[in-house]
Amino acid sequence: MASTETTPAPADDLSGVEAGLDALDSVQIQRTPIGQLLRQKALPPLIGVLLVLGLWQLTYSLHVTASYNLPSPADVWGSLTDLWTAGTLFSIIWTSLWRGILGFLAAVAIGTPIGLLVARVKPVRAAIGPILQGLQSLPSVAWVPAAVIWLGINDSMMYAVILLGAVPSIANGLVAGIDQVPPLFLRAGRTLGASGISNARHILLPAALPGYLAGLKQGWAFSWRSLMAAELVASSPDLGIGLGRYLENQREGMSMPGVLLGIILILLVGVAIDLLVFSPIERRVLRSRGLLATGR
Amino acid sequence: MSTALTTSKNAPVDESPTGAPAVRISHVHKSFGRPGTATPVLDDITLDVAPGEFVCLLGASGCGKSTLLNLIAGLDKPTAGEIEVPSGRPALMFQEHALFPWLTAGKNIELALRLNGVARPERRAEAERLLELVRLGGSYGKRVHELSGGMRQRVAMARALAQGSRVLLMDEPFAALDAITRDVLHDEITRIWAERQLTVVFVTHNVREAVRLAQRVVLLSSRPGRVAREWQIDLPQPRRIESAGVADLSVEITEELRGEIRRHGQH
Numbered sequence: 001m002a003s004t005e006t007t008p009a010p011a012d013d014l015s016g017v018e019a020g021l022d023a024l025d026s027v028q029i030q031r032t033p034i035g036q037l038l039r040q041k042a043l044p045p046l047i048g049v050l051l052v053l054g055l056w057q058l059t060y061s062l063h064v065t066a067s068y069n070l071p072s073p074a075d076v077w078g079s080l081t082d083l084w085t086a087g088t089l090f091s092i093i094w095t096s097l098w099r100g101i102l103g104f105l106a107a108v109a110i111g112t113p114i115g116l117l118v119a120r121v122k123p124v125r126a127a128i129g130p131i132l133q134g135l136q137s138l139p140s141v142a143w144v145p146a147a148v149i150w151l152g153i154n155d156s157m158m159y160a161v162i163l164l165g166a167v168p169s170i171a172n173g174l175v176a177g178i179d180q181v182p183p184l185f186l187r188a189g190r191t192l193g194a195s196g197i198s199n200a201r202h203i204l205l206p207a208a209l210p211g212y213l214a215g216l217k218q219g220w221a222f223s224w225r226s227l228m229a230a231e232l233v234a235s236s237p238d239l240g241i242g243l244g245r246y247l248e249n250q251r252e253g254m255s256m257p258g259v260l261l262g263i264i265l266i267l268l269v270g271v272a273i274d275l276l277v278f279s280p281i282e283r284r285v286l287r288s289r290g291l292l293a294t295g296r
Numbered sequence: 297m298s299t300a301l302t303t304s305k306n307a308p309v310d311e312s313p314t315g316a317p318a319v320r321i322s323h324v325h326k327s328f329g330r331p332g333t334a335t336p337v338l339d340d341i342t343l344d345v346a347p348g349e350f351v352c353l354l355g356a357s358g359c360g361k362s363t364l365l366n367l368i369a370g371l372d373k374p375t376a377g378e379i380e381v382p383s384g385r386p387a388l389m390f391q392e393h394a395l396f397p398w399l400t401a402g403k404n405i406e407l408a409l410r411l412n413g414v415a416r417p418e419r420r421a422e423a424e425r426l427l428e429l430v431r432l433g434g435s436y437g438k439r440v441h442e443l444s445g446g447m448r449q450r451v452a453m454a455r456a457l458a459q460g461s462r463v464l465l466m467d468e469p470f471a472a473l474d475a476i477t478r479d480v481l482h483d484e485i486t487r488i489w490a491e492r493q494l495t496v497v498f499v500t501h502n503v504r505e506a507v508r509l510a511q512r513v514v515l516l517s518s519r520p521g522r523v524a525r526e527w528q529i530d531l532p533q534p535r536r537i538e539s540a541g542v543a544d545l546s547v548e549i550t551e552e553l554r555g556e557i558r559r560h561g562q563h
Contacts, residue, residue, distance in 0.1 A: 014483050015431050018446075021477060022432075025444030188394035191369055192459060193385065193411040202407055206398045289397040290441025 068256055075257040076264070083261075088241070096227060096242035097269060099155070103162030104223040111167040111219065115174030115212075116200070129175070132168045140165030140226035144233045153236040158227060165226030166219040173215010177208030209285055217278040224270045243269070316382065317344035318463050318495040319368060324377035326363055334375075337363050339520035341377070347462070350489055350496045352510035354503060354549070356557050360521030361499040365465050368497060386463035387456035391471050393448035395440045401451045402427065402436030408458035426454040429488065446477035450484065457492065464489075466498045470505070479537060482508050486534050503546045503553060508537040513549060517556045524556055 032040075053073055059065075060072040067075075083089040117124045118132065143164045144157075151157040181204060189203035205212070231244025239245065243266050250258030286292040321343040327334035337360040345351050353361045366372045367379055369388045395404050405423040414422060427433055430450035440448060449469055456464055466485075470478045486509065489496050500506050506513045510529055517524040527549060531541045 014480065014487075018431050018480055018484075021480060022444060022447055025446065025477075184390065184392055184394050185396065187371060188390065188396075190371060191385075191388040192408050192455075198411060202411070203396070206396065209398065285398075288439060290439060291397075 071257040071260065076260045079257040079261040092241055092243060092246050093265065093269060095240045096231065096244065099158055099242065100224050100227050103159045103227060104166060104220055106159060107163050107166035107170055107219055107223060108216065110163065111170030112174060114167065115171035118171060119175045119178035132171055135168040136172055140222065141229040144230055148234065153234045154238065157234060158230045161226045161230040162223045165222040169222050170215050170219035173218060174208060174212045177211020177215065178204060180211055181207040210291070213282050213285060217274065217282065220273060220278065221270065228266055318347040318383060319345040319497060320380040321368070322378050324367065324374045324379060326360065326367060326375050336520040339522050341521065341523060343514060343523060345495055345497055347495055348493050350498065350509060350511045352498045352500055352506035352513045353516060354500060354506045354513055354553065355516035355521065356501060356518050356553065359516040359518040361516055362467055364521065365467050365497065365499050369465055381463055383462050385461060386465050387459040387461045388465045389452055389456045389467065389469045391468040393452040395448055395452055395455070397440045400436065401432065401438045401440065401443065404451060405455045405458045408455045412458065412460050423458070426457055429457070430454045430484065445473050446481060449473065449481060453488070463495045466496065468500055482537065483534060485509065503550045504537050504542060507542045507545045507549065508535050515549065515552060515556070518560060525552055
């Protein structure tokens with residue numbers, strides 16, 4: 001900082017003291033090296049997966065049950081390579097994933113304004129707050145029969161089920177996020193001249209972001225679950241084959257390796273979106289706010 | 297709330313006709329709760345603050361000093377009486393820094409500039425200038441949690457100044473800091489007040505702090521808050537909080553403050 005030689009004024013003395021205090025008090029932020037991070041974060045789940053695979057193989061080798069009930073990991077791998085060579089692996093995944101993404105985005109577009117209204121308008125909160133809470137605990141599979149009757153077996157029905165599953169958790173996440181905004185930020189925003197839209201945009205929403213993100217993450221999980229339920233139940237040549245339909249087809253064909261592969265693929269896609277999309281965003285937001293404990 | 301914010305950033309606004317106060321508080325009453333059962337917090341407060349004046353509001357807890365500051369800031373309305381701040385919405389600093397953790401130090405200041413209507417191209421340079429003013433040049437990109445308590449309050453000060461108001465309200469802004477840092481920040485606020493010719497209304501319960509900083513100390517009584525007594529502090533600035541002049545006056549004012557508090561022990 002400023003050198004003490006240029007102007008020997010009392011103010012300069014003060015800036016020297018201040019620079020010293022700043023240096024003494026500053027919080028040291030250190031990032032964990034990438035190798036250590038990998039060892040701490042990636043290794044344990046990898047070991048977990050290997051353990052499960054090992055147990056699975058062991059159970060298979062000991063012939064605990066008939067092999068058509070429990071195929072070996074290699075059989076499931078065989079189903080995967082079959083899909084790969086048939087060239088349908090990615091189209092199956094993509095059919096479901098694309099539906100899931102579109103449905104999720106629509107749920108965000110609908111759930112966000114609902115959440116804002118419920119959080120900020122008292123009568124709205126009193127009226128539909130409890131309903132939203134209740135809907136969140138209703139399994140969205142329960143909507144499938146109703147949606148089929150209302151909309152028929154088509155894409156709209158799938159999206160309806162996704163929305164009914166995901167909108168409540170996204171809205172509730174935003175409500176929780178807004179409720180947790182410290183009143184001090186709102187007061188500070190008001191003194192800075194933020195009100196109405198500018199308050200929502202510059203103060204309220206950024207302050208509520210961690211809670212909102214948690215809601216989005218849960219909203220994705222609900223979207224994905226609802227979609228799989230809908231795909232399992234609804235069968236129509238117009239719909240194409242997604243993961244849920246693939247799974248159901250394998251069941252009808254009594255192919256246990258295919259059924260297990262279907263389950264594993266559904267699980268993998270759900271986890272991958274969480275790990276590749278939501279977790280990095282969440283970590284970034286929390287770290288930038290100093291809310292993430294480092295060095296652990 | 298007044299939205300009359302014509303204050304421009306670079307050219308200081310011409311003061312209202314000489315003699316007109318920067319803050320005029322006339323016969324202000326404030327009570328919370330329903331009429332009838334409401335407990336009065338402020339009772340008939342009348343106080344003028346001249347442009348460029350540094351006034352400390354001093355009082356024990358329950359004197360309503362923070363309530364009064366909120367009223368001046370326009371965050372709340374008086375039950376009766378009037379408050380005028382002719383230069384528009386005043387800036388307000390809290391005991392907690394109240395910086396937004398999702399923004400960097402510089403962006404916090406830029407948000408204040410933006411909400412004050414400063415055009416985008418000028419914001420960055422102005423924010424850097426304000427950070428220089430509080431001697432935090434180079435901290436533009438720092439996150440709030442990376443700054444020490446004293447640095448946070450200085451960024452908060454810069455953000456308050458970014459509102460472009462000539463009136464700065466401070467609600468015990470240094471109360472949570474350690475003594476060394478507080479001492480340094482006293483020097484800073486005195487310097488910035490003089491440099492920027494600000495009008496400052498500073499709330500504190502620390503008598504020495506009041507005497508160290510203020511040109512005028514206003515003692516408020518508690519429950520309800522009334523103006524109990526005023527002192528003109530003529531000691532030359534910059535003062536030292538440990539100097540004999542500050543200490544002597546502090547003794548006198550503390551006696552008076554204790555007298556006010558004692559009254560509440562006798563029914």
